[in-house]
Amino acid sequence: MMNGNHxxxxxxxxxxxxxxxxxxxxxxxxxxxxMKICYRYQHNQYQVEEIVSEGFxxxxxxxxxxxxxxxxEITMALKGWFKRIxxxxxxxxxxxxSSYLHGQKLSEETEKIADHGETGLDKLSYKEIxxxxxxxxxxxxxxxxxxxIEGMSHEEIGKHLGISVGASKSNLSKARENLRKIxxxxxxxxxxxxxx
Amino acid sequence: xxxxxDKEIDRLSREAADSYExxxxxxxxxxxxxxxxxxxxxxxxxxxRFGRMNPYVWGSAVILLAGASFFTIKNIRxxxxxxPNIQTVIPSVSVPDAKIKNASGNTVHLxxxxxxxxxxxxxxxxxxxxxxxxxxxxxxGSDADAMQSSGSVSDLSNANPNKLSGYKQxxxxxxxxxxxxxxxxxxxxxSLTSRAVSGEDQNARETNGMDxxxxxxxxxxSTKNKxxxxxxxxxxxGTGPGKVTGNDSLMNQLAQSKTPIHQKxxxxxxxxxxxxxxxxxxxxxxxxxxxxxxNYIGLTLGYYLTDKLxxxxxxxxxxxxxxxxxxxxFFQQPRSISPAIYPRPFAAPPPIDYINGxxxxxxxxxxxxxxxxxxxxxxxxxxxxxxxxxxMKQTYIYFLHSNQNxxxxxxxxxxxxxxxxxxxxxxxxxxxxxxxxxxxQAEPFLKLPxxxxxxxxLKLTSYGFLMTFKYAPVLSRSKK
Numbered sequence: 001m002m003n004g005n006h007x008x009x010x011x012x013x014x015x016x017x018x019x020x021x022x023x024x025x026x027x028x029x030x031x032x033x034x035m036k037i038c039y040r041y042q043h044n045q046y047q048v049e050e051i052v053s054e055g056f057x058x059x060x061x062x063x064x065x066x067x068x069x070x071x072x073e074i075t076m077a078l079k080g081w082f083k084r085i086x087x088x089x090x091x092x093x094x095x096x097x098s099s100y101l102h103g104q105k106l107s108e109e110t111e112k113i114a115d116h117g118e119t120g121l122d123k124l125s126y127k128e129i130x131x132x133x134x135x136x137x138x139x140x141x142x143x144x145x146x147x148x149i150e151g152m153s154h155e156e157i158g159k160h161l162g163i164s165v166g167a168s169k170s171n172l173s174k175a176r177e178n179l180r181k182i183x184x185x186x187x188x189x190x191x192x193x194x195x196x
Numbered sequence: 197x198x199x200x201x202d203k204e205i206d207r208l209s210r211e212a213a214d215s216y217e218x219x220x221x222x223x224x225x226x227x228x229x230x231x232x233x234x235x236x237x238x239x240x241x242x243x244x245r246f247g248r249m250n251p252y253v254w255g256s257a258v259i260l261l262a263g264a265s266f267f268t269i270k271n272i273r274x275x276x277x278x279x280p281n282i283q284t285v286i287p288s289v290s291v292p293d294a295k296i297k298n299a300s301g302n303t304v305h306l307x308x309x310x311x312x313x314x315x316x317x318x319x320x321x322x323x324x325x326x327x328x329x330x331x332x333x334x335x336x337g338s339d340a341d342a343m344q345s346s347g348s349v350s351d352l353s354n355a356n357p358n359k360l361s362g363y364k365q366x367x368x369x370x371x372x373x374x375x376x377x378x379x380x381x382x383x384x385x386x387s388l389t390s391r392a393v394s395g396e397d398q399n400a401r402e403t404n405g406m407d408x409x410x411x412x413x414x415x416x417x418s419t420k421n422k423x424x425x426x427x428x429x430x431x432x433x434g435t436g437p438g439k440v441t442g443n444d445s446l447m448n449q450l451a452q453s454k455t456p457i458h459q460k461x462x463x464x465x466x467x468x469x470x471x472x473x474x475x476x477x478x479x480x481x482x483x484x485x486x487x488x489x490x491n492y493i494g495l496t497l498g499y500y501l502t503d504k505l506x507x508x509x510x511x512x513x514x515x516x517x518x519x520x521x522x523x524x525x526f527f528q529q530p531r532s533i534s535p536a537i538y539p540r541p542f543a544a545p546p547p548i549d550y551i552n553g554x555x556x557x558x559x560x561x562x563x564x565x566x567x568x569x570x571x572x573x574x575x576x577x578x579x580x581x582x583x584x585x586x587x588m589k590q591t592y593i594y595f596l597h598s599n600q601n602x603x604x605x606x607x608x609x610x611x612x613x614x615x616x617x618x619x620x621x622x623x624x625x626x627x628x629x630x631x632x633x634x635x636x637q638a639e640p641f642l643k644l645p646x647x648x649x650x651x652x653x654l655k656l657t658s659y660g661f662l663m664t665f666k667y668a669p670v671l672s673r674s675k676k
């Protein structure tokens with residue numbers, strides 16, 4: 001458990017010295033956060049772990065670039081900085097594998113999985129929404145994550161993914177459509193309850 | 197809920213992304229550690245880690261080591277270039293003082309020991325009117341042998357042509373087989389030569405006198421009333437009355453020598469110097485080590501009151517970063533900050549954990565410097581004095597906790613606050629001349645607070661090292 005900014009500063013200083021114990025402590029502190037971000041970008045659990053691992057490696061390699069003195073709340077600033085690393089790692093991973101990951105339609109498997117998502121709960125949980133996002137094809141999922149959740153513009157998305165603005169808008173539209181399809185199927189049998 | 201709008205989908209997705217915590221138990225440190233071991237191998241824990249040392253420690257050490265090495269190398273080179281002649285001359289000191297009778301019966305006392313114990317600039321031969329002691333000098337046999345064995349001593353025989361004729365110049369490079377020949381005066385080592393021929397008037401006159409004496413005993417007229425004779429180094433092959441010829445090898449050495457021919461030196465007054473200084477600054481305001489280094493940059497001005505004592509000042513800009521624990525300062529409302537931008541959500545002073553401060557300061561030092569050692573072109577000095585701080589901007593971040601929540605807020609104060617002579621300055625270092633009035637100076641420094649400063653009443657202790665490039669213009673010229 002982090003005891004505050006000063007403790008995090010000490011851990012960051014240790015990580016700058018490539019100290020394994022500091023790295024381990026920071027890893028334990030941030031791994032849930034990393035998992036939360038990367039989980040949305042990949043459907044395959046093994047690939048999620050790979051991306052998290054790659055993100056942490058980049059994080060420790062470049063932690064000397066992080067200037068905690070410029071921020072009031074070091075934990076928040078560190079998480080924000082780490083998030084950028086993770087999202088970029090996800091984007092890199094997507095671009096590396098984009099040659100065979102492109103899909104335009106909701107696959108049959110996706111629809112099946114969506115249907116299997118019935119858990120008997122009479123509501124849509126956060127988990128189901130996230131799982132629904134994960135069921136989207138990589139191209140749709142990535143654009144949806146970057147636009148809706150990370151707040152990027154279509155221009156930025158196009159630049160990062162190497163696609164046109166029009167393609168980004170199209171992918172977002174289709175992603176929403178597919179997501180709606182998945183969630184509607186669920187809500188047809190379960191009533192959506194807005195989370196508290 | 198049959199039709200979700202785009203906005204609803206986006207909102208739900210954002211909320212889910214913020215709130216959902218997937219299971220992270222599959223992530224393991226050991227797998228990441230393996231990857232880190234491959235990409236970022238950890239250094240052995242027990243080995244020496246240069247990078248972990250405080251930069252001020254190794255930075256100062258490197259500069260001082262470089263200065264000491266520079267000084268040592270220059271000293272060795274200087275010794276190698278300046279001592280060979282002396283080394284060959286010194287053995288000749290064993291030659292007994294010669295007393296040479298001049299024409300009028302006076303004896304010219306040649307104190308060869310004194311000649312070589314003194315610097316090469318002036319070689320004195322003491323002449324005194326003493327009784328001639330037959331056999332005590334100018335014995336062609338014994339003295340000549342002694343001189344020849346010495347190999348390099350210059351000696352002078354004069355006034356008595358018969359006795360003069362028994363001497364011959366000997367030189368370090370000349371064989372001692374040379375027999376003493378009549379009419380040959382003696383010569384000093386090359387180092388003496390170059391100096392003596394360089395033209396001091398007095399030497400010249402004395403040279404003439406000696407020359408004259410070699411042949412006809414005119415020396416009496418020129419040396420009789422003098423207590424000291426400056427021995428010209430080249431008194432050679434006087435083959436006849438009033439004639440001086442040079443030793444070729446010595447003259448060649450003289451010609452090749454870089455020693456100025458004219459001994460009328462021009463003294464340049466470079467008492468004033470200006471400099472550009474810069475370096476890192478490490479400030480501590482409490483028990484918490486600061487992990488950010490500040491800067492130190494500015495102009496300096498110095499004036500030498502004496503050869504070794506100088507007064508120095510300057511105008512230096514510095515930014516300092518420091519941390520302090522709560523007990524080191526008093527939580528008080530800054531004077532210059534309006535309540536509108538000063539957050540005071542607390543009725544009572546909150547429990548502040550620590551504070552992170554940054555200040556932009558103009559510094560006006562006033563110090564006395566003493567050069568305690570000066571070797572070749574390197575001076576070693578100690579410097580002490582007082583500094584005034586003019587705080588231009590202060591920024592503080594307060595870290596505090598309230599109801600188990602950690603909070604932080606930031607306050608800036610742009611009002612200038614002056615602290616006249618609020619800091620004691622101590623430094624020591626070296627200054628190496630680069631030529632043409634330029635020099636490089638390096639000095640570790642320590643600045644101790646004499647009073648509390650800033651809107652949080654902190655004692656700012658700073659240390660680091662300064663590197664300064666100086667230029668000393670010529671204020672005046674005088675001939676000596």
